[in-house]
Amino acid sequence: MATTPSITRDEVAHLANLARIDLTDAELDHLAPQLSVILESVASISGVADENTPPTSHALPLTNVFREDVVTPGLTADEALSGAPEHEGQRFKVPRILGDEQ
Amino acid sequence: MSASHTTAARLAEELAAGNVTAVEVTQRHLDRIAAVDGQVHAFLHVDAEGALEQAAASDARRADGRSLSPLDGVPIAVKDVMATKGLPTTCGSRILEGWVPPYDATVVARLREAGLPILGKTNMDEFAMGSSTEHSAYGPTRNPWDLGRIPGGSGGGSAAAVAAYEAPLAIGTDTGGSIRQPGAVTGTVGVKPTYGGVSRYGLVSLANSLDQAGPVTRTVLDAALLHEVIGGHDPRDSTSIDAPLPDLVGAARRGAEGDLTGVRIGVVKELGGEGYQAGVLARFQESVDLMVAAGAELVEVSCPSFVHALATYYLILPAEASSNLARFDAMRYGLRKYPEGVEAPSAEEVMRATREAGFGDEVKRRIILGTYALSSGYYDAYYGQAQKVRTLISQDFAEAFTHADVLLSPTAPTTAFELGEKLDDPLAMYLNDLATIPANLSGVPGISVPSGLADEDGLPAGVQILAPAMRDDRVYVVGAALEAALTEKWGGPLLDQARGLEGVSA
Numbered sequence: 001m002a003t004t005p006s007i008t009r010d011e012v013a014h015l016a017n018l019a020r021i022d023l024t025d026a027e028l029d030h031l032a033p034q035l036s037v038i039l040e041s042v043a044s045i046s047g048v049a050d051e052n053t054p055p056t057s058h059a060l061p062l063t064n065v066f067r068e069d070v071v072t073p074g075l076t077a078d079e080a081l082s083g084a085p086e087h088e089g090q091r092f093k094v095p096r097i098l099g100d101e102q
Numbered sequence: 103m104s105a106s107h108t109t110a111a112r113l114a115e116e117l118a119a120g121n122v123t124a125v126e127v128t129q130r131h132l133d134r135i136a137a138v139d140g141q142v143h144a145f146l147h148v149d150a151e152g153a154l155e156q157a158a159a160s161d162a163r164r165a166d167g168r169s170l171s172p173l174d175g176v177p178i179a180v181k182d183v184m185a186t187k188g189l190p191t192t193c194g195s196r197i198l199e200g201w202v203p204p205y206d207a208t209v210v211a212r213l214r215e216a217g218l219p220i221l222g223k224t225n226m227d228e229f230a231m232g233s234s235t236e237h238s239a240y241g242p243t244r245n246p247w248d249l250g251r252i253p254g255g256s257g258g259g260s261a262a263a264v265a266a267y268e269a270p271l272a273i274g275t276d277t278g279g280s281i282r283q284p285g286a287v288t289g290t291v292g293v294k295p296t297y298g299g300v301s302r303y304g305l306v307s308l309a310n311s312l313d314q315a316g317p318v319t320r321t322v323l324d325a326a327l328l329h330e331v332i333g334g335h336d337p338r339d340s341t342s343i344d345a346p347l348p349d350l351v352g353a354a355r356r357g358a359e360g361d362l363t364g365v366r367i368g369v370v371k372e373l374g375g376e377g378y379q380a381g382v383l384a385r386f387q388e389s390v391d392l393m394v395a396a397g398a399e400l401v402e403v404s405c406p407s408f409v410h411a412l413a414t415y416y417l418i419l420p421a422e423a424s425s426n427l428a429r430f431d432a433m434r435y436g437l438r439k440y441p442e443g444v445e446a447p448s449a450e451e452v453m454r455a456t457r458e459a460g461f462g463d464e465v466k467r468r469i470i471l472g473t474y475a476l477s478s479g480y481y482d483a484y485y486g487q488a489q490k491v492r493t494l495i496s497q498d499f500a501e502a503f504t505h506a507d508v509l510l511s512p513t514a515p516t517t518a519f520e521l522g523e524k525l526d527d528p529l530a531m532y533l534n535d536l537a538t539i540p541a542n543l544s545g546v547p548g549i550s551v552p553s554g555l556a557d558e559d560g561l562p563a564g565v566q567i568l569a570p571a572m573r574d575d576r577v578y579v580v581g582a583a584l585e586a587a588l589t590e591k592w593g594g595p596l597l598d599q600a601r602g603l604e605g606v607s608a
Contacts (some may be wrong), residue, residue, distance in 0.1 A: 012470060019473045020425060020431075020450065021466060022441070022458035032600075034528055035471060041529055046483060055489030056496060058311050058341065059297040059545020060571060065340045066416050069342040079204035084437030094433050095440075095449045 005043045006036040105253050106557065108272040108385050117164065117175045119509045123498045124157035124164070124175030128195035131177050135221065135268045138201030138606050142166035144253075144263035144366040146182050147190050153177055154357040156219035162218040174217030177339045179269035181260050183230055184315070185208050185304035185397055194226040194256075196240040197430050197437045198461030207304025208339065209273060209315050209332045216331045221269050224259030230280055230308045230552040232256050235532035236525050237464045244521070245288060247561055251518040254284030254534075260318040261288040261543045266603060271328050272318040275510040277308050278415055279514070279538025281316050281549035286564025289596045291581070293325045294319050294538075296571045299345040299494045300329075301336035305568065309422035310341075312415075320597060322551060322582040326354035326366050348575035357582030363397030363579060368506025372408040373537045379516040381556025389565045393510075393580070401506050402550050405498035408489050408568070411540045416532060417475050417488035418543070424472030427465070432456035467475045467528060496544040503570045508580050513550040513564035541568050549577040551584050554595045562596060 007015075009032040016023045025033065077090040086093040108116075116122045132150050137444035169175075180186060183193050185203035187210075192198045206214065213220065227237035235243040235258030243258040245251040246266040253262040260272035261284030274281035276294035284290030293316045294450050301313045307313060318329035329350050336342045369390060374383060394400050431453050432438040441447050441455035461469070475484040502509055515536055524530040541548040550564040565584060569576035589595060 007474065013472075014468075015470045015473045015477070016216060018426075018477070019469045020453045020457055021461065021469065022454040023466070024458075024485070027463075027466070031470065034467060035474075036465075038416065038471060038528055039198075039474070042416050042484070045410050045413045048336075048410050048492035049487060049494055053490040053493050056492040057489060058344070059496070059543070060341075062341060064396060065337070066335060073206055079249070081206050081543055083201050085432060085436070085438030092434055095447055095452045097449045099448070 007032060007039060007054045106547060107267050109321050110173065110319065110322070111327060113176050113270055114172050118227055121605060124160040124219065127175065128153050131135055131221055131269055134329050138266050138603055139268060141244060141249055141603070141606065142203040142246055142262050142266050142268070143241060144224055144259045144266060144268055144518035145168060145179070145222045146192060146225050146240055146259070149189055149220060153219040153221050160217045160219065169217065173311065173331060174221070176270055177219040177221045179221045179260060179263045180210060180214060180270070181257050182226055183271060183275055183276050183306050184210055185306070186220065186223065189223060191223065194228045194240060195460065195462070195465070196239045197456070198245045199437065201435055205568065208301035208336045210304065224263055224272060226259055227256035228465050229306070230256040230275060230277055231464045231468055233279070233283055233531055234524065235259060236422040236521060237462055239462055242521055245518045245602065247289065247600045248265050248518065249602050251520055254287040254518065256280040258303055258319065261285055261290050261292065264290050264318055264320055264602065265597060266375070272312050273315060273332070275305060275313055275315045275320040276379050277312045278419065278542050281318060282548055282566060283534055285550040287562060288516040289562035289600060289601070290321055291325050291549065291551055292352045293329060293399045293549045293577065294541060294547060295329060295333060295574055296343065298341050299347065299547070300333050301339040301573060303338040305318065305335055307426040309419040310426060311422060312419065319419060320595065321548070322585045323351070323354040323358065325549070326350040326578050335467050341346045343572065345368050346573065348573065350575055350578050353575035353578035356529035357387070357579035358586050360396055360583050360586045362580065363506070364582050365398045366401055366506045367393055367398045368403035368502055368509045370408065370502070370511050371402055371404045373511035374405065377515050377533065377536065378512055379556060381558045382512045382516060385553040385563045385584045386555060386565055389584055389588065396583055396587055397461060403502040403505050403509065405502055405540070406452050407491060407494040407498045408540050411495055411543060412532060412536055414488045414491045414495065414543060417484050418492065420468040420472030420484050421475045422472070424469045424476065429468055430457065430460065436460070472544050492543050499544045499546055508576050509568040511566050513537060513566040516572065517556045517559055517561035517563055535596045537566060547574040547577050549581040552579045552588070554588065555595065
C-alpha cells in the first residue's frame, strides 16, 4: 500500500465518476483535502492484523436461508410503481440507456 | 406532573386500569409536539390523524377485552429510516423527499400488530451518517437540555422526542452508536440489541453488517417492553437470529431490585482516559462505585484492538454504504433530476445529476471513501485489512467476557456540543462514536443509561453496558440496577432536571 495515503483532486473526481455523483469544482476543492485527512487516519490499521487472521464479514456466523417454494403476496404493480419518478403503463420509464451510435 | 411525563410502563398500567384512554394519551403527546417541536424539531412528519385513529381502535379493542399487547395504546415515534406504509420516509435526505413506501418495515408491522399508535417520523442525520443530526437535509434537531446544542446522532430526533416528552417511546437504529450516543447526550435510555436480534427488513440500509434497530426510551423497563415487541426472528431478514429472545422484561424488573451480587463488571481500559471529558469520567466512576456498592465484582479488562475500532469502522462502513446507496439511481423511486444543458441525457447522466442534487456533503464523503476502499489495488490494504481487524476486536470481546459478565465504559467521550461546532470537521465528528463502535463491529448488545450531569457544563452523560451476543438480558439487569441506584441518589429521574424547554407550555 502507499506509504503516505492521500487522495488528489483528480482522484476524487475519478471516484465520484465511479460512484455516479457529479461534483462541482467547489465540492472537489472542499472534499479532496478532507478525504485525505480521513484516509491518513484510517490507514493506521495497516499491519495490525497478520495474514493468519481470518476476515470477518458479519458479526455473527451466517447460514443460507431457505423456505418452501410457495407463492406469498408481494407488491402489486401499482404499488411498485407508486414511488417512480416516471412510469408508463405497468413499467418504469427511464432515460435512454444506450449511446447515440447504438 | 403532566400525564405525558410518565413512563410507558406506567401508561400501560393506567390504560389497563381504565384510568385513561389511548386517545387521551395520544392527544396529550400530539399537544406536546405542537407546543415544543417548533423549537426541538424532533419530527420530520407528524401523523395526528392516523395516530388518533389507531388510538381509538386500541380503546375499542380494550373495551372488548382484546388488547394486543402490554403496550397496546401507548404511542410511539419512529426514526425516518424505517419504511412506514402510507407515511413519508425520507431518511433525512432530499433524494427521498416525499417518498411514501408501499410496505411496512417488520419493526413497524410489529408495532402495529402490538397496537402502538404511530405519532410520526423522527429526524436523523442523512441516511444515518452522523453523530449530531446536523446532517439532516431538513435542518437539525435541538437538544431539549439546551436548544443551542446537538441531540446526538444519527437518531437525535428519536432521543430528543423522548427527552422532550413528545413521545413515551421511540424506535432508533444503531450502526456505530446512533441509538446509544443520542441517549447519553439527552439523558435518555437507548439499547442496541444483538446484531440480528431485531429485523432489518424495511430498514433502509446504511452498513448492513452493522445496522441494528432498537428501543429509545426514558427508562430501562420501557426499553425492555419495547424490545420484546420489535425483537425476534423474521424470515424476511436473512441475518435475523432464529432463536427466542431472552426474558428482557423479567431481566429489567429483576435488575430494578438493585442487587448485583455475583455480577462481574469489567471496565474496559481502552475506553476512557485521554479524549474523555472530566465530568463524563467522574459520572462514570460514580456509576461503577454504585454498582460495586450493589454487590458487583469489579474487574479491569483490556481490549487492545479497540484502539483500531474507529479506523476499522470508517473503512467498513463507507464500503458497505457506497454499495447500499447505489440503489438511489433515479429510476424506481426518489428524486430524478435532469442535468442542465444536456439534450436527451442518458440514464447515467441523470443518475449523476440526481445524486449530486439529492445527497448532502457527508453522504458524498462516505460514498467516495467507500468507493476508494473497495477499488482494485486498495481493496486488500483497506477493506480486507479492516475485516481482519474486525476479527481481532471480536476476539478481544470473547476474551474480556471470560473475565466479566458485562463490560462498561462511558457511552460518549463528551456531553452535547454546540450546533455547528464540528459540522465541517469529519474526524472530530467521528470521535463521538469511539466507545460505541466496537459493539457494532462485533455484534454484541449494548445499553446507554444516564449517569448524571457533568460538573463543568451541567449536561447529561451516559454509561454504556455491553454483554455477549444474545445475552441482551444482561444489559437490562445491570442497566436497571444502575438506573435504580442513580434515581434514588438523584431523588427522581434525571430528566426532571432538564431546563431547556422551561417556559414552553403543555
